[in-house]
Amino acid sequence: MRHGALRDPGRAAAELGLAERELSIALDDLSRLGLVHRAGEDEVWTPVDPTVAEVTARAPLEREIRERQLELSRLHARLRPVAALYAEHSRSERRAERLRQVDSAADVRRELSAMTRMCTEEMVSIQPGGGRNPNTLHGIVEESVAMLERGVRVRTLYQHTARASLATQTYVRAVSAAGARIRTTAEVFDRVIIFDRETAFVPQSRVEGRPQGASIVTDPTVVGFLYRMFETLWRSGRPFDLDEVIAGRLTEQDESAQDRLAADDLRLAILRLMAAGLKDDVIARRLGMAPRTLRRHLRDITGELRAESRFQAGYRAWRLGLPLEDEAGEPEPADGTLPEPE
Incomplete structure (x- = not known):
């Protein structure tokens, strides 16, 4: 090949230290890649410019990709109007x-999905408790990102304790x-997910021996x-540092300040609930x-x-003037929140 063509396979194999069968396999591989071809009356192996070989190999693949894209476009054009009708019918x-x-x-889960x-405009949700189930989060991250890429606004409110969850x-x-x-905020009432200000998902009360479902609410007054x-609750929340740092709205010093403010909110919430006489x-x-975490606090x-x-x-705490009552001036009410569904 160094001389422009392979005229004597036996001699070439000897120079390369290969058996003739090994050389034959190598030539077949190069031929499939389009890097060599037989030329002339003697059909000697001749090298091909790799750029030409690439163009030749890509052509059928690119043609197939174009055909698939055209097929996808036709499928999209046929199904998109039906999808819009189905979505409107489902909303009605x-x-x-x-x-x-x-x-x-x-x-x-199917209804939420x-x-x-x-969802076309906004999804807001309240997620009580500490860190959420890793499997649950892994399953919804793609759906959440897909909504955001469609231009849907997404806002989520966690409790401060979720900040420690990896x-x-x-x-x-x-x-x-x-x-x-x-x-994040110190306290939330219960889990709620609201789509487009039209549909709300709220958990059902737990009944022993039965899985916990949900109620889907579309009454405009309730939603x-x-x-x-x-x-x-959102207005009283503290920005989750990762959100604000990625968006460039917080410096590292601001990030530490937000963590301190969240810790202060949590301590005040504990004092308020203690003052209301609630058990640990x-x-x-x-x-x-x-x-155990509460006892440490x-x-x-x-x-x-x-x-x-x-x-x-x-x-x-009262002597120091710390706010141990809610905004209406009443002690915190007794607990009536629903536990987090599994």
């Missing part, structure tokens, strides 16, 4: 029902990079109330943390206030 049915009970967890695909941090990093906005509740297990559930609070008991800690 949902609005007419006002309230629908879905008892199976699998059916709830369908609403995620049909799985939640990974999810927040992925969706924040695509444009989602995430905040409007739930949306306003979300907005109130109820406080822990309200704040989305384990009882209580030790830190009593130590910081130089108190020897919970009562003394509450008294000293």
Whole structure:
């Protein structure tokens, strides 16, 4: 080949230290790649410019890709009008029902997935508890990013305790990079997911021995109330640092400040619930943390206030002027939130 052609395979094999069969296999491979071909009356092996070989090999593949793209375009043109009709029909049915009970967890997931695909403007959600299930987050990240790429706004409100969850941090990093906005707050009422201010998913009350389903609400008055509740909590929330740092709205110093503010919010929430006379297990559930974690916070609070008991800690917090009542001036109500569905 160095001389422009391979005229004597036996001699070439000897020079390369190969058996003639090995040389024959190598030539067949080069021929399939289009890098050599037989030329002239003697049909000697002649090298081909790799650029020419590439163009020759790419041509049928590119032709097939174009044909597939054309086929996809035709399929899209045929199905898109039907999909729009189906979505509008589904919305009309949902609005007419006002309230629908879905008892199976699998059916709830299917309904959520369908609403995620049909959502056109905004999805907001409240996710109580600490870090969420890693398998759940892994399953919804693609759907969330797909919504954002369609121009749908996504806002999610977690509790402060979710900041320590690596799985939640990974999810927040992925969706924040695509444009989602995430905040955390000390307390939330229950899990709620609202699509386009028209459809809300709320968990059913737990019944022992039965899987927890969801209620799908389309009544405008109820959905409007739930949306306003979300907005109130959203305004009181702290930006999840990953969201704001990726968007360039927070410096590293701001990021640390947000973490400190979230920790302060959490301590005040603990003091408020203590002042309301709630038990430790109820406080822990309200704040989305384990009882052991709550006890650690209580030790830190009593130590910081130089108190020897919970009562003394509450008294000293009151003397310091810390807000131990809600905005209406009433103590925190007894716990009535629903536990997180599995």
